[in-house]
Amino acid sequence: MSKKGPQFSMNSDRSAPFSCTIFPAVPSDVDRAFHDLSRDMDPNLVHVFLDKLQRYAAKPDRALFLAEHESKIIGFATIINRSDAPQGLDAAAVNLLQNYACGTGLMVLPEFRRRGVASIFVRYWEQWAQENGLSGVWVVTRQMGDWYRHCFQFSVLGTTVRHATEKTVLAKSIPRAQPVSVERSRTSWGR
Numbered sequence: 001m002s003k004k005g006p007q008f009s010m011n012s013d014r015s016a017p018f019s020c021t022i023f024p025a026v027p028s029d030v031d032r033a034f035h036d037l038s039r040d041m042d043p044n045l046v047h048v049f050l051d052k053l054q055r056y057a058a059k060p061d062r063a064l065f066l067a068e069h070e071s072k073i074i075g076f077a078t079i080i081n082r083s084d085a086p087q088g089l090d091a092a093a094v095n096l097l098q099n100y101a102c103g104t105g106l107m108v109l110p111e112f113r114r115r116g117v118a119s120i121f122v123r124y125w126e127q128w129a130q131e132n133g134l135s136g137v138w139v140v141t142r143q144m145g146d147w148y149r150h151c152f153q154f155s156v157l158g159t160t161v162r163h164a165t166e167k168t169v170l171a172k173s174i175p176r177a178q179p180v181s182v183e184r185s186r187t188s189w190g191r
C-alpha cells in the first residue's frame with residue numbers, strides 16, 4: 001500500500017448513520033492529526049506523539065493510517081516493517097517475528113468507539129503487511145490482549161516487561177498473496 005493508498009468510507013448503523021474515511025497519511029496530514037488526536041493526552045507526552053506521527057507519515061518502512069469523520073481526525077493506527085522482537089520471548093517467537101510487521105499504535109477517540117473504526121485499521125495493518133511481503137503482524141498490549149484474540153484472531157506469543165509493566169505479545173499470520181497496489185477507492189457498508 002503506497003502512502004497515497006486507499007480510502008474507505010463506512011456507515012455504521014447505530015442511532016444515526018456514521019461515515020468515516022480511513023487513509024494512509026502523508027507528512028502534510030500530520031499537523032491536523034496531531035491537533036485533533038492529542039487533546040486528551042498527557043502534556044508531558046504530546047511531543048513524543050507528534051514525533052511519532054511525523055516519522056510514521058514520512059518514512060517508507062512504516063505507515064500512519066488516519067480515520068476522518070466530518071473533517072476531523074478521530075483515530076490513528078501505526079505500523080512498521082520490522083521492529084526488534086520484545087525481550088522475554090522464546091527463540092521460536094523471536095524468529096517468527098523477524099518477518100512480521102509490528103502494529104505500534106492504535107487509538108480511536110472515545111466518542112467514536114464501537115463503530116468499527118479500529119476493525120478497519122487492523123484490516124489495513126494486515127493488508128499493509130501483505131503488500132510489504134511480510135508474513136504477519138504482531139502487537140504488544142497491556143490490557144487489550146483478549147480483544148486482539150477474540151476480534152482479530154491474534155495468538156499470544158508471550159509476555160514482555162516495558163516501563164516496569166508486564167505486557168502481552170500477540171501475533172497473527174497472514175496468508176501470502178500477490179502484492180497488490182490498491183488505488184484510492186471508497187467502500188461503504190453498514191454494521
Ligand SMILES: CC(C)(COP(=O)(O)OP(=O)(O)OC[C@H]1O[C@@H](n2cnc3c(N)ncnc32)[C@H](O)[C@@H]1OP(=O)(O)O)[C@@H](O)C(=O)NCCC(=O)NCCS
Pocket residue numbers: 106107108109112113114115116117118119120140141142144147151
Ligand atoms: C481499543 C480501541 C482501539 C477499539 O476501537 P473501536 O473503533 O471502538 O473498535 P471497533 O468498533 O472496531 O470494535 C471492534 C470489536 O471490538 C469490540 N470492542 C471495542 N472496544 C472494546 C473493548 N474495550 N473491550 C472489548 N471489546 C471491545 C467491539 O464491540 C467490536 O466487536 P463487534 O464487531 O462484535 O461489535 C479503542 O477503544 C481505543 O482507542 N482504546 C484506547 C487505546 C487502546 O486500547 N488501543 C488498542 C490496544 S493497544
